[in-house]
Every structure is written in structure tokens, then in C-alpha cells.
């Protein structure tokens with residue numbers, strides 16, 4: 001991949017995690033060790049494609065002016081033969097699964113057998129749901145490309161469905177163990193797919209779905225607002241700039257444990273024998289101190305709480321120990337709702353005195369005898385006070 005090649009979600013994500021790993025994969029084109037769960041995902045995706053493709057009714061693509069678009073209406077009008085639902089029997093589906101099966105990357109025959117059984121179970125359950133509620137796909141496993149404000153992007157989309165209201169819903173299958181609604185709301189992958197579909201189809205994107213195959217749960221999210229897409233565009237733009245500038249710094253993190261390139265990575269370079277033990281000792285000590293720090297922090301909070309309860313019980317703010325005295329101090333903070341403060345000041349023609357309606361500005365006005373007493377009273381009424389207690393130690 002060159003610096004001008006289109007960026008896919010996975011390429012962007014790899015660069016964002018570790019630019020050096022991106023270089024190993026996309027510039028040096030080093031192969032990765034096959035992994036069973038990736039092979040499994042690919043096989044299940046291909047069988048689902050085979051199952052769903054016969055239902056396909058092309059959606060309205062953005063075509064050159066004057067060109068005809070084939071839409072769902074063409075299908076209803078008899079322009080295309082109606083699909084048979086289901087397009088294949090359960091047995092045919094399982095036969096397709098057997099044909100598609102690949103053994104690459106599994107750590108043992110037992111692991112492969114477990115995954116194979118999981119796939120059968122998952123496909124049979126999906127099939128029951130599919131027969132009852134057949135989707136209305138306008139695209140299956142479709143490769144789309146776009147130029148997103150200067151950034152060339154591309155992606156393969158598992159499925160694009162037509163919604164009841166005539167819009168489009170993007171569906172991405174996931175074979176992972178866990179998946180949540182939050183994953184769908186935060187997924188950069190779905191955001192990129194939204195941009196690709198909006199650039200290539202005439203109908204609006206109305207929904208983004210991560211379909212969790214293990215639980216047959218569609219996690220739906222609304223289309224991303226402009227601001228979310230702008231933030232992603234910014235991040236992808238930085239990745240493109242980095243790639244162009246050949247900035248391939250190693251960035252160690254959680255991903256290192258599943259990176260195949262540790263042997264080439266400077267971060268995993270062997271330390272000379274005489275320094276190895278010293279560095280190991282330093283890290284071990286740091287780790288131990290961090291644990292102690294966390295433990296001490298917990299104990300410190302519990303002890304302060306006990307002291308607060310004692311102070312409340314005896315109505316004091318000073319408690320003597322053997323070598324020190326604990327003094328309870330208070331810290332007071334005020335909050336004023338900006339919109340309400342703006343309203344009060346604007347109605348009194350005083351907005352210029354507190355242009356940001358910040359707490360500091362309001363507190364200054366409240367202390368200023370030159371300000372109308374009625375305005376000050378109204379401002380004081382909308383404030384909320386927060387009191388925080390803390391303990392100081394003094395020598396006794």
C-alpha cells in the first residue's frame with residue numbers, strides 16, 4: 001500500500017495503534033500467522049453471503065446523469081424475478097458451511113472442532129430467524145470507495161438493507177464473543193461505512209448495525225452526526241499525514257501481545273545481559289510501589305471517612321493524635337447555570353459585565369455594591385453551593 005492508496009478501517013486502525021506495525025503489514029507486506037478466530041469469521045461471513053445474496057435487489061446508486069437506476073420498485077414491477085425465500089434449505093446451508101470450512105490457524109484439532117460446532121449452531125439459529133424475517137438487502141459484501149474530503153477510503157460492507165421507510169441500513173456481522181450497543185455507537189468502522197454508503201448511494205443512511213451472531217442480536221445505532229464524522233476525519237487525516245511522512249514509530253501497547261513482528265520490533269530488542277537483571281528489578285519495584293500506592297490510597301480514603309464521621313458525631317473540626325493534630329477544612333465551590341445567568345444579565349442590560357457568565361464573573365458581580373441589588377439577588381438564587389471537606393495534619 002502506498003501513501004496514496006485508499007485507507008480501509010482496518011488499515012487506519014492499525015496505524016492509529018502502532019505505525020511500525022502498519023509499516024510491517026502494508027509497506028514490507030510481511031505475512032501474519034493465520035489465527036483460528038479470523039478464519040472462523042471469514043468462513044461464517046462467506047456462508048452468510050451465499051445465503052443472503054439471492055435476495056439482493058440493487059439499491060439506487062449514484063450514477064452518471066441520465067443513467068437508469070435499478071431499485072426495489074423495479075423488482076416489484078416484475079423487472080427482476082422475485083427471489084424465493086428461503087433461497088436454500090437448512091441442509092443446503094450446512095452443506096455450504098462444510099464446503100467453505102478452512103482449517104487455517106487453529107491451535108489444535110480440539111479448538112477447530114469447537115469453532116466448527118459453534119459455527120453450525122450459530123448458522124442454524126440465524127437461519128431460523130432469517131426465514132421468519134428475511135432481510136431486504138440492496139448490497140452484500142460490497143466493495144465501496146470514496147474520496148472523503150481529500151482522504152481516499154474504501155471498505156467491504158457485509159450488507160446494506162433497505163429500511164421500511166426507503167432508506168438504507170448498514171449491517172456488519174460480528175462473530176466475537178461479546179458485543180454491546182456501546183460498540184455500535186462508538187464504532188469507527190460503522191462511521192467509515194456510513195461515509196462510503198452516503199458517497200455511493202442516493203438514499204439516506206438511516207441506521208448502523210453491528211449484528212452479534214452468537215446471540216442473534218442486532219445492536220443498532222443512529223447515523224453519526226456531522227461532528228462525530230468531522231472528528232474521525234481529523235484522526236484519519238493525521239494517519240494519512242503520518243503515512244505520507246513515513247512516520248513509523250513503534251507504539252507499544254496491548255496490541256503487542258497479538259503482534260507477529262516482535263522479533264523485528266526495537267521495543268522487544270534483547271537488553272545486554274548485565275543490564276537485563278537491573279532493568280527487570282526496576283520494573284518489578286515500580287510495579288510493587290504502584291500496588292502499594294493504590295492500597296495506601298484506599299486506606300487513606302477510608303481513614304479520612306472515619307475521621308469525618310467522628311467529627312460529625314462530636315461536632316468538632318479538630319482531633320488530636322499522639323504526634324499530630326488533624327484539622328478538618330472546608331472547600332466551597334459555587335456553580336451558576338450559564339444560560340440562566342445570561343438571561344438575567346441580558347434582561348438587566350448587563351451582559352457586557354460578565355461576557356462568559358463564568359463562576360468567577362458572577363461571584364465578582366455579587367460582591368460589587370454598585371450592581372443593582374435585585375440583579376444580585378436573582379443571581380444569588382440560581383447558584384448552587386458544593387462543600388468539600390478535607391483533612392490537614394499539624395504537629396501537636
Ligand code: SF4
Pocket residue numbers: 018020021250251252253255256259260261262265266267268
Ligand atoms: S510489537 Fe508492539 S510496538 Fe512493536 S510493532 Fe508490534 S505492535 Fe508495534
